[in-house]
Amino acid sequence: MSDRDSGTGAGKGPAGTPPTPEPPATETAATGTPATAAPYEAIRAVPVRRYGRWVAAVVVVVLLGWLVYAFSQGDVIWSTVGNKLTDDTVLKGLWRTVLISVASMALGLALGVLFAVMRLSKNPVTGGVAWLYIWFFRGTPVYVQLLMWFNLSLIFPIINLGPIYKNYTVDVMTPFLVALLGLGLNEGAYMAEIVRAGIQSVDEGQTEASHALGMTSTKTMRRIVLPQAMRVIIPPTGNEFINMLKTSSLVSAVQYTELLRATSDIGTSSTAIMEMYFVASIWYLALTSVFSVGQFYLERRYARGSLRSLPLTPWQKVKSNLSTLRRPKVA
Numbered sequence: 372m373s374d375r376d377s378g379t380g381a382g383k384g385p386a387g388t389p390p391t392p393e394p395p396a397t398e399t400a401a402t403g404t405p406a407t408a409a410p411y412e413a414i415r416a417v418p419v420r421r422y423g424r425w426v427a428a429v430v431v432v433v434l435l436g437w438l439v440y441a442f443s444q445g446d447v448i449w450s451t452v453g454n455k456l457t458d459d460t461v462l463k464g465l466w467r468t469v470l471i472s473v474a475s476m477a478l479g480l481a482l483g484v485l486f487a488v489m490r491l492s493k494n495p496v497t498g499g500v501a502w503l504y505i506w507f508f509r510g511t512p513v514y515v516q517l518l519m520w521f522n523l524s525l526i527f528p529i530i531n532l533g534p535i536y537k538n539y540t541v542d543v544m545t546p547f548l549v550a551l552l553g554l555g556l557n558e559g560a561y562m563a564e565i566v567r568a569g570i571q572s573v574d575e576g577q578t579e580a581s582h583a584l585g586m587t588s589t590k591t592m593r594r595i596v597l598p599q600a601m602r603v604i605i606p607p608t609g610n611e612f613i614n615m616l617k618t619s620s621l622v623s624a625v626q627y628t629e630l631l632r633a634t635s636d637i638g639t640s641s642t643a644i645m646e647m648y649f650v651a652s653i654w655y656l657a658l659t660s661v662f663s664v665g666q667f668y669l670e671r672r673y674a675r676g677s678l679r680s681l682p683l684t685p686w687q688k689v690k691s692n693l694s695t696l697r698r699p700k701v702a
Contacts (some may be wrong), residue, residue, distance in 0.1 A: 376684075381681055383451065384493075386415040390511065391546050396413070401619065405644070417502045417561055417681065427664070436532060444567070447645060447646060447649070448643065448646055449646075451646040452643075452646050452649045452650055452653075455634075455637065455643075455647060455650045456650055456653065456654070458637065459635060460636070460637060461630070461633055461635050461637070461650060461654070463628070464591045464629050464630040464632065464633025464634065465630050465654055465658075466629040467627070467628060467629045467630070467631075467633075468616065468619050468620075468629040468656070468658070469551050469616075471551065471554065471619050471622060471627065472552055472612070472615045472616050472619050473586055474555070475550070475554035475615060476554040476555075476558060476612050476615050477549055477555075478551065478555030478556075478558070478559065479554070479555050479556075479557075479558025479559040479561070479562045479611075479615075480558075480559075480562055480608070481557025481559075482555070482556070482558075482560075482562065482563070482564045483558075483559050483560075483561070483562025483563040483564075483565065484562075484563075484566050484597075485562045485563075485566040486501040486504055486559065486560075486563040487496075487501075487562075487564075487566035487570060487594065488507065488561065488570075489501035490502060490505070490567055491567060491570060491571075500519050501563065504559075504560060504563075505560045505563050507560075508557050508560035509554055509561065509564075511669055513553060513557045513618060513621060514556055514621050514624065515554070515556065516553045517549065517550070517553035517554075517621060517622060517624060517625050518624065520544065520553050520625070521544070521549045521553075521624075521625040521626075521680055523540055523544055524539070524540035524541045524544065527540050530543050532670060546622070546625055546626045546627035546628075547627060549622075549625045549627070549628045550619075550622035550625060550629075551627070553622070554615065554618065554619065554622065556614060558611065561611060562608070562611065565604055565607045565611070566600070566604055568603065568604075569600035569601070569603035569604035570592075570596055570597070570600050572600060572603045573595075573596050573599045573600050577595050577596065577599065578591055578595065578596065581594075581595045601673050605673050606609065606666075606670050607662075607664075609662075609665075609666030609669065609670065610666075612662060613659050613662055613663060613666070616655065616658050616659055616662065617655060617659070618653075619650075623635065630651055630654055630655070631651050633649075634647040634650050634651040635647065667684075668684075671684075
């Protein structure tokens with residue numbers, strides 16, 4: 372029986388399988404006998420030299436050094452900045468900034484969820500009211516809204532709720548309440564749109580499945596839709612809160628003594644105006660930095676079910692950047 376008939380032969384496997392490739396053979400120069408070729412060498416990866424990164428780094432460092440030198444030569448009493456950072460009046464203003472920011476953000480978040488659900492409702496009345504609320508508070512500046520609440524007594528000298536409550540408006544509208552209403556109601560309009568986008572990001576099949584199991588619309592929204600929408604709601608909500616920390620400086624116009632007003636009062640009485648602005652800026656930077664880190668870890672937690680790999684932590688990013696600066700060894 373021939374090799375063709377038996378299905379086997381040199382370089383062939385069992386019947387029905389492709390032939391096994393043989394390594395290329397060469398002939399030696401001396402004897403002319405065939406010899407197996409040497410194995411292929413491993414590819415050595417040589418990293419590309421990125422000179423542009425070094426040039427950009429040098430330019431940035433030079434500009435940063437020039438900026439620091441310019442401020443060091445300016446007419447700024449830096450010792451006053453350091454001493455006033457922990458002044459009692461400044462720390463009280465800092466605490467009031469955090470307090471009004473947290474309270475206004477909580478009010479805005481509660482209103483945002485409420486009006487987002489109302490706008491998504493099939494009831495035309497609730498949907499229309501929610502749209503009107505969002506339209507008004509998003510369309511007018513927050514500074515104007517603060518002044519309107521502050522001067523509400525010009526329109527309504529007395530707040531009369533019948534047998535429930537009655538009092539003079541100037542006694543009711545304290546600086547804290549004016550700041551809370553002005554910032555909270557404005558923030559609620561923006562949060563309503565953020566929450567609405569998060570709710571609409573959840574697949575409608577989730578709602579249909581929960582209704583098929585006998586769950587009510589309220590329970591479906593609370594137990595099924597909102598938990599899944601949080602990964603879309605959290606990132607912009609964190610940005611809104613950081614923005615709230617800075618926007619809270621506007622409430623100094625309604626006589627609420629927060630960080631900016633406290634530092635401005637000290638600067639006016641001591642003629643260290645620019646120094647106190649630096650103090651306020653340092654504390655604002657510290658607040659936004661702390662809450663930015665908290666926002667990052669909160670986003671990282673809610674991203675666990677949607678990302679294959681979680682984003683690097685700040686410390687992991689630093690280690691990664693330091694490792695890229697080292698020149699890899701070439702084998």
